[in-house]
Amino acid sequence: MKNIYTNIYTFNKKIVKKTINSLNQGNIISLPTETVYGLAGNAYSKKAINKIFKLKKRPIKNPLIIHYHSMKNAYEDVVFNENFFKLYRKFCPGPITFVLKKKEKSKIHNLATANLNTVAIRFPNHKMIRSILKIVNFPLAMPSANISSNLSPVSAFDVFDEFKKKLDIIIDGGQSRIGIESTVVDLTSTPRILRPGIISSKEIRENLKINLSRKRSNIKSPGMMKKHYYPGIPVVLGSRPINPKDAYIVFGKKYRNKENYFNLSKRSDLKEAASKLYKVMRTIKKKGFKKIFVSKIPNYGIGIAINDRIKRSAK
Ligand code: TXA
Ligand code: MG
Numbered sequence: 001m002k003n004i005y006t007n008i009y010t011f012n013k014k015i016v017k018k019t020i021n022s023l024n025q026g027n028i029i030s031l032p033t034e035t036v037y038g039l040a041g042n043a044y045s046k047k048a049i050n051k052i053f054k055l056k057k058r059p060i061k062n063p064l065i066i067h068y069h070s071m072k073n074a075y076e077d078v079v080f081n082e083n084f085f086k087l088y089r090k091f092c093p094g095p096i097t098f099v100l101k102k103k104e105k106s107k108i109h110n111l112a113t114a115n116l117n118t119v120a121i122r123f124p125n126h127k128m129i130r131s132i133l134k135i136v137n138f139p140l141a142m143p144s145a146n147i148s149s150n151l152s153p154v155s156a157f158d159v160f161d162e163f164k165k166k167l168d169i170i171i172d173g174g175q176s177r178i179g180i181e182s183t184v185v186d187l188t189s190t191p192r193i194l195r196p197g198i199i200s201s202k203e204i205r206e207n208l209k210i211n212l213s214r215k216r217s218n219i220k221s222p223g224m225m226k227k228h229y230y231p232g233i234p235v236v237l238g239s240r241p242i243n244p245k246d247a248y249i250v251f252g253k254k255y256r257n258k259e260n261y262f263n264l265s266k267r268s269d270l271k272e273a274a275s276k277l278y279k280v281m282r283t284i285k286k287k288g289f290k291k292i293f294v295s296k297i298p299n300y301g302i303g304i305a306i307n308d309r310i311k312r313s314a315k
Contacts, residue, residue: 032173036152038142069133093125179275
């Protein structure tokens with residue numbers, strides 16, 4: 001059979017060179033991170049940012065996360081504060097995104113930040129993207145590598161499913177270890193979680209030794225979009241399927257093995273469940289099931305992030 005995945009590359013010196021050249025020219029490529037795969041482009045380049053929004057069909061009001069190798073690289077773009085230092089020391093590089101005030105002299109293109117005076121920054125923890133961030137002379141604007149409102153991709157093949165040959169380079173870094181997007185925390189005033197993730201609000205609270213704000217965000221974010229994390233077929237919560245053509249996502253050892261049952265974690269491990277969620281949803285769609293029913297998943301710690309994504313996928 002003919003190999004259709006000609007734009008998926010394994011990581012080596014040659015592809016690093018090709019990737020850097022492509023990014024330097026303002027092109028967009030896909031890179032693996034520990035959370036989900038991203039669509040990367042030069043955050044200082046209008047051409048690159050425009051391309052990202054076009055490719056993703058993303059509403060221009062929805063700002064991008066800017067990715068750096070380490071703290072010193074972000075110094076010119078954002079205003080650091082004590083809470084940022086504490087969380088950076090504890091969790092970075094890692095699956096957490098900080099919203100900070102944008103510096104006036106910052107070169108990040110206004111389109112990338114949707115004209116806000118804040119910037120979301122992240123330091124991803126995956127050796128491939130880290131080696132690229134170390135070489136380029138600019139940070140990478142990088143949303144998840146999916147068409148807006150679809151599920152985020154957790155493998156190079158998922159990215160291919162979203163964009164086919166519209167990308168010249170998709171780097172294959174294997175299955176994303178964490179499998180859901182980073183925790184987004186606003187640090188511009190009393191710290192507040194804007195998007196739950198693997199790093200829980202409890203961990204953040206304990207590290208900062210202060211209570212987080214529970215005020216609702218008025219910033220336009222995907223959380224406010226009606227349809228998000230949509231797997232392509234209806235998702236139903238709180239009941240079990242009767243029709244064998246419908247799939248059932250379950251959690252824990254009490255469920256039997258059945259053709260249409262997909263267990264996120266037999267040993268009731270929430271971390272394992274998060275890492276499997278998007279992958280399982282994509283598999284179910286591919287196998288031709290008509291609907292996805294989802295059983296109850298504990299709503300604490302990482303479970304909060306999992307339930308957040310499931311709820312949105314059912315909207
Ligand atoms: O794990 C991740 O964060 C992945 C990987 C690729 O790094 N990226 C990702 O990006 O999930 P995206 O574009 O799919 O989600 C970015 C989120 C959105 O909810 C967006 O509204 C929010 O970050 N965001 C970006 N800039 C912001 C800002 N200045 N203020 C508030 N929210 C912001
Ligand atoms: Mg996304």
